[in-house]
Amino acid sequence: MSLALLAGCTDDGEELGADDENGSDTTGEEEPIEPFESFPGLTAEVEILVDDRGIPHIYGQTDNDVLYAQGYHMASERLFQMALLRRRALGRQAEVLGEDFVDQDVTSRTFNLRHYGSLNAERLREDSPAFYNAAVSFVAGVNAYVDEVNAGTQPLPYGFAEAGFTPENWSLEDEFAISKLFMLGNSNQLERDLLASVLSTNLPDVWESFELGKPMFDTPILKPGELPPPSAPGSLPSQLGRIPARAADPYSEQAVAEAFAKLRKATGHIDPPGPFGSNNWAIDGRHTDTGRSMIAGDPHQPLQSPSLMFGVHLNSADAGQGGTQDVIGFSFAGTLGVQLGHNRKLHWTATTNFGDVMDLWDVRVEDEGVWAGDDYVEWVTREEVIEVAGGEPVVLEVHDVPGYGVIVPETLLPLPVSAPGRQLLVNWTGFQATAEERCFFEMGIAEDIDTWEQAVDIMEVGGFNFIAATADDIAYRVSILVPERDLSAGYLPYLIIDGDNAGSYWDGYLSQAQMPQTRAEDRGWVGTANNDPFGFTFDGDITNDPYYYGYFYASGLRAKRLDDRFEELTAAGAVTQADMEALQLDTHSTLSDALLPILFDAAEAVGTDPALAEYEGNADIQALAAELEGWDQRMDRDSSAALIWHAWLHFMSHEAVGDDLGFLFTLVFAEEPPYILKIPGLAMTGGYSTDNLIQTSQAEVALAGLQRTAQWLTETFGGIDPSGYSWGDMHGTYFANPFGGELDGGWVATNGGEDTLNVSSSNFYAGAGGDAVERFDSTDGPIFRIVTTFAEDGTPQATVNFPRGNSGLPGTPHWDDTLEDWVEGVYSPLPFGRAEVESAMESSYTLSP
Template sequence: MLRLAPRTCVLALGIGSILAGCTEPDATKAPAGPPAPLADVELVVDELGITHVYARSDADAFFGAGYAMARDRLFHMELMRRRAAGTRAELVGVKVLDDDVMARTMNFTKLGEADEARVRAERPEEAALFDAWTAGVNLRIEEVRSGAAPRPFGMRESELDFLPEPWASHEAFAVGKLLSFGMSNSLDRDILATAVARMAPETAERLPVLMPAFDVFPGAPAGAGGNAAPAPGPFGPPGPPKADAAAFPRDYEPIMRETASNNWALAGKHTESGRPYVCGDPHQSLTSPSRFWAVHMNSAEAGGTLDVVGFSFVGTPTVQLGHNAHIGWTATTNFADVMDLWDVAPDAAYESVSVGGETVPLVKRDEVFRVIAPGAKAGTFVDEVTVEIAEVPGYGVILPDEMLPIPRPLLADGRLLFNWTGFAPSMEAVAYLEIDRAKDIDAFEEAASILEVGAANFVAADAKEIDMFVHARVPDRGDPSARPMPWRSITDPEDPASYWTRGDLPADRMPKRRDPPEGFLFTANTDPFGFTQDGVVENDPYYYGAFYANGFRGYRIEQAIEELVASGAKVDRAAMEELQRDVRSPLADTIVPLLEEALANVEADPALAAYKGRADLVAYAAKLSAWDREMRADRGEPVMFNALVWFAARRVFEKPMTSALFGAIHEASPPFFLGMLHNVLTNRFADASYFAPDGARVLLLAALDEASAWITTRFGSIDADFELGDVQGALFQSDLPGSAWDTEPMAVGGASDTINVAPTRFFDGNEPAAYFESTEMSLYRMVVGFAADGTPEATVNFGRGNSAEPDSPHYDDQDAAWTSVTYAPLPFRRADVEAREESRVILAGGGK
C-alpha cells in the first residue's frame, strides 16, 4: 500500500512562525498573544480524518481537542451554538424559525449559564478543563478572524460572508442542554396523545397505544418488572370529540424528531477471546455534516488522566460515546418521562395563572427573532418576529402558540404550561468527563450517576464485566392508579398532586443489570420494566414512562444473540459486526404467515369471495412466501412487503383516528403504526377486532389488492426488475439547501423494525411517496472488544466524514463504508495511530 509521507507543522501561537511548506495558517498574520496550551500539543490526523490529541496535561488535551474540532467543524459549531441560542434563522432563514422559538422558550442560553455556574461552584477543576477547550476553539477563531487561517465553508465571501465571534464559556453548556432536551423529549408524543383523546376519544379508549409488539423488557430492577395490580377502569367514559379534525394542519411537523438506538454487550464466557464485546449504533437525524465528530484525547502518556477515543457531539467538549484504555460504552435513549403539560387558565390580563389552587404571577419577556432574506449574506434580514414568553416561576413555562405544531384549541381550553427536569442546573459535561476517565465498571457507574437529564440506557464493559446502567432525575408522580398519568392527556391544573412535589424516583427504581446469568445485555429504547406489557401504566408500582419503542428491534437483537449463544460456537468480532448489519424483519415473520393463511382460505371463507380467482394476488403472496424476510437493498420483495403493511395500516387506523391524525402520527413516528398493526393482526389486545371488524384475512387481502395495484402502476408488474435500493435511500439533510453540504439519497436496506434501521414515511399525503427517504438512522456503528492486556479495541463506521469542509478529503470519505456497513479499525494505541498517520500539527506551548 502506498502511503504519503505525513506532513508535520508547528503552530507557534503568537510567539513564532510556521515551518515552510505546511498548509496550516501563516502565524505571521496572527494577532499577538492568542490563547495557548501550557506545553506543546500534538495533533495527529489518521487516515479516517480523526484527530488524536497528545498533550502533557488534561487541560492541554482539552485545548487541543477544542482547536481540532473548530479546525474541522467551525461553521457547524456556529450553527449548533446558534441553535441553542435561538438565532439560527439569522443565518439559515425562516425554515428554522420554529426551532429558534423553541430554543428561546426553553432559554437554553440561560440554562447553559446556570449549568456552568454549578460546575464552577462544585467542580472547579473540571470547569478549568472546559475553559481550556473553549480557549482552543477561540484560538482557531482568532486565526480565521485575522486571516491566518482561511474562512471555513459557510463563512466565506461567496457564501454567508461573515466572521465568527469568539465562543463564550457557557455556550458549550447551552449546546449540551439542547442535546439533553432532545434525549428527554416527550412533547410530541404528549401532544399527539392529547389530540387523539380530544379528536377521537373512542379510539383513545380502545387502542392500547403503549402496548409493545413484543414483550422485550431488558432492564428490570428488583421491585419492578411487571404489572403489580389489575388495570384500573377507564378514567371516565369517552365523551364526544372536543376538537374538530378539520382544523388539524395537513403539514404537521414535529417539534423535535425522536431519537432511538441499539446497544448490547456479550460476556466473555460466550466469546472467542474470553473477554466481552460491547456494541452500539445511535439513531438520530441524518445531517450533513454529521452531528458527531470523532476525536482521541491522550494526556495519560505524560501522567494525565485522559486516554479516550470516540464521538463528541459537535459543540461539546467531551467524548460522549466510545472507549478509553479500560472500558467501552454506548447508549440509547431511555424515554423516561421527565416532561409534563398542564392546561392552565390565565387571568383576563394575562398577568397570573392558577396552578393547584394557587395564583402565581407570570414573568414575561419579549424575544425578537431576526430572519435572513433567502440567499442573502449574513446580517441581511427580511423580517423581525417578536414572541412573548411567559414563565411560571417554580412550575415551568407557558408554551407560545408559535411553537406548537398544531393549533392550541385542539389541545387545550386554556394555555399549555410545560415543565422539564432540565430546567434545574445539572452537570452532564462533568458526568461524561468522569466516564471518559473511568477505569472499571464501578467507576463508570459512579460517573454515570452524575447524569440528571438526558436519560440514557448505558451499556458498558471492561475486560471482565458487562453492565447496563441508567441514572436520571425522574419525577415521583405518586400512586399511578390515583389519577391519569401525564402521558394520557394534558394534566388537570387544579390537581395539586399532579405537580412535582414528591421529589424524584430513587436510584433503586432505575433500570440496571450487571453481569446477568445469560451472559448478555441489550437495550433498544424499549420499556425496561414491562410496565406497558398490558398497555396500561396506571396499575404499576410506580410511573416511570409510557412511550417506548415497539419492541421490534429489541426482539430481533435478543433473538439473534440467543441464536449465537445456543449454537455453542464462540462469538467473534465478525459476528458482532454482522449483527449490526442485520435487516431481518420481525414484522414480516409475523405477517407473511398470516397472509399465506388468508389466501389458503379464499375458497372456504365466504368473507373472502371477492378474492377468488385472483392469480395476481396469489403470485404476489408467493413472492413474499419465498422471500427470506430480509430488507436488503438489492431485493424487490421488501418494496412489496412495505406496500402491503402500509396499505393495511391505513385501512386499520385512518378512519378511527381521522385522516389528519393518521397523517400526523405517520409523519412523526412511522414505527408506531407498524407496531399497532402487529398487535391488531395478532389479537394482542381485547378490542383488536374493533380496528379490523371484518377480520385479519379480509384486511390483509384488501391491502394486498391495493399493494398489487400500486406495484403494477409504479413498476409495470410485480415481476419487473425493481429493488428496494431503487426507491429507498438515506438522506443527510443540510441546513444550507443548494450548497456544497447538500447530498443525494444513498441507497440503503433496512426498515423501521430491523436492527440496521431505516425508518421511512410511506405516504406523501394520500398517495405513496415517489421516493422513500430515511432521515433518522445510525450515525455510527461501533464494536468494542478487548485485547489480552485488557485494552479496548474498536472497529467502526460512520456517516459522511470528520470534516465539514467540502474540499477536505475527509468530508464524505466515510459514506461508502457507512452505507455498506463495513468496518475499519479505530486507531487507539500510539503505534497504531502513527502507522495510520496522515498529517501532524504541533500547537506550541506558551509556558512551562
C-alpha cells in the same frame, strides 16, 4: 414544588453530582484546583496526528492542553456547522438565515437554553474545577481558530460567505447551551404528548381500543430477577377508571395539520429522539470465543451532512504529568470531550431510554399568573427579540412560571388545546442546573465498572440506556431525574393534564434504586433497543404498576430480534466479533415473522372461503404471495421481495386501521413509523384486548393490502415482475443540511426497514388516502457503528464505521470518504495505541505555547 426539585438534589437532600472520594478533581496535583478566569495558555506543545479517516489523535501534557487542541481542531473541520449549532441553541438562526428559522428560534428562546446552559457552567465551576477548566480550555481553542479565520490567516470555511455572516467568538455558556440543546432533543416529549391528546380527544373509542403504549412484542430490557423491588409490572389495581376524560372539543383536520406542521418546523433543530432506532449490548466472557467481554453500540441520530458527531482521540495520560485523558470515540460537534467511546480499560455505549421528564398542563390564567392546582403563581415575563435577516425583528413575550415551567407561546402551537382563559404550561427537568457534561467526562476516566456506575449517576436530564464493559465485567445502568407522579390523583402524564389537578404537579424524583440497572450476572449479556426496561407498558396500562417511569417506548420489534439472536448465539457458544458486527447489520424483518403467515393463509384460502370471492382469479395476488414465500425476510437493497413486503405492510395498515384513525392516520404514521406500525400489527394478530379495529377479517385486510400493492407496483414500475424493481430503487438515506448548498450530502440506497435491527425508517404515506410517496427517504440511522473486544491485557480493541466523513469541509478528502463503508457495513479498526495511530497517520501538526 419541593426545594429538592429546585436545587437539583436527591430525595434525601444530598447534592447531585457533588465530588466524592473518587471524584474527577484528581489530576495529580495535591493543591486544590482553582477555576480559570480565562485560559492561561498551553503548557507545552500539543501533537495532533490525523489518521486515514480524518480522526485527530491529540497528545498533550495536560487535560487542559488536549481540550484546547480539541476545540481548535474541531473548529478547523466543523466551524460553520458549530456556528449554526451555536445559533440553534441561542435562538439566533433567523438573524442570519432569515424568517424560515424564526419558529426554531422561538423554541430555543422559550426553553431558555442559554440561561440553563449558563447555570450548568456555574454549577460545574463549583462541583468540579478541574473539568470546568477543561471546558474553558476547549472554548479557548475554538476561539483561537475563529480569531485566525477572522484575521485572514486561515481560510473562511464554506457557508459563512454564502450565508452572509462571519464567525463569532464563543463564550463558555455557548458550549453548555449546545449541550442543553442535545439533552432537550434526547428528552423532548412535547409532540408525543400533544399527538396522544389529539387522538384521545378526537377518537375516544379508538383510543381505548388500541392501548397506545402496548408494544408489539413483550420484550423488556430487564429479565426476571433483575427488576428493582418492588416493581412487578401490573401488580397494583388499575387507576384508569378513576381518570376523567379531558373536556375538549374535537379538533378539525385543518387545525391539526397546520399545528403539527408548525410544531415540527419549530422543533426540527432540537433533533427529537425518533424514529426509534438505537441499539447497544454487551456480552461477558463466558459466551465469547476470547473468554473476554464484547460490547457493541449503534446510536441512531438524524443523519445530516456533515454528521452531528465528530470522531476524536484525546491523550494527556502518556505524558505522565497528571493528565487523566486517554479516551477515543465520538463527541457531538460543538461539545467537548468524548460522549461515547472507550479508554484504556472500559468501553461505554448508549441508547435513548425514554424516561418521561416532560409534562404539559392546561392551566387557568388570572391577571399576571396561573393557577397550578390550588397555588396561584405569578409569572415572570421576559422579552426575547429575534433579529431576522431581511425582515423586521420578532418580539417574543415569554412567561416563566417559577418552579413550574414556562407557558408555551401560542405562536409555537396554534392549536386550541386550551379553552379561553387557559394556556398550556410545559415543565422539563432540564429547567435547572444539571451535570450531563461532567457525567460524560467522568465516564471517560473510569477504570472499572464500579467507578463507571458512579459517573453514570451524575446524569440528571439525559435519558440514556448506558451499557459498559471491561474485559471481565459488563453492566447496564440508567440515571435520570424522573418526576415522582401519583397517578391515583387521576391523570395520565402522557396526555395534556388538567392544571386544576393539584396532585399532578411534581414533588420529588424517583430514587436511583428505582432506575433500570443490572450486571446481568445470571444470563451474561444485556441489550437495549429503546424498549420498555421494566415491562410496565405491556398490558397497555401504566397506572397499575409500582411507579410511573415512561410511556412512549419502541414497540419491541428490534428488542425481540435482539433477544432471539442472543439466545441462539449464547446457546451455540463462542460468540465472535463477526457475530456482533452481523447483528448490527441485521436486516431481518421481525414483523414478517408474525404477519406473513396471515397473508399466506389468506392467499391459500382464496377459492374456498366465500368471504374472499372477489379475489378469485387474481393472478397478481397469488404471484406476489409466492414471491414473498420465497423471500429470505431481509430488507436488503437488492431484494425485490423487500419492496413488495414494505408496500404490503403499509397498504395493509391503511386497510386495517385507516377507517379508525380517519384524517389522523397519515399524521400518526408520519410521526414515527417503527412505533405506529405496531397498531395494525397487534390488530392483525389479535394482540389487543378488543378486536374493534378490524371490522372485516384478517384475511380480507391482508388480501386488500396485497391487491393495492399489485396496483402500486404496476403504476410505478409497469408491472409486478420482480425483475423490474428492488428495495434500493425506492429506499435510501438522505443526508440533508439545514443550510444546503455544497453541504447537502445527497441520497444513497441503504439496507434496513422499520422493523429491522439495522433500522432505516421512512414515511410511506403521501396523503389521507393511503397513497405512497414517490421515494422512501430515511433521514435517521446509525450515526456510527462500533464493536469492541478486549486484548489479553484488557485494552479495548474497537472496529467502527460511520457516515459520511469526519470533516465538515466540502471537497476535502475526509468530507465523504467513510460513506461507502457505512453503507456496505464494512468495519475497520479504530487505532488507539500510539503505534497503531502512527501506522494509520496521514498528516500531523503541532500547536505551540
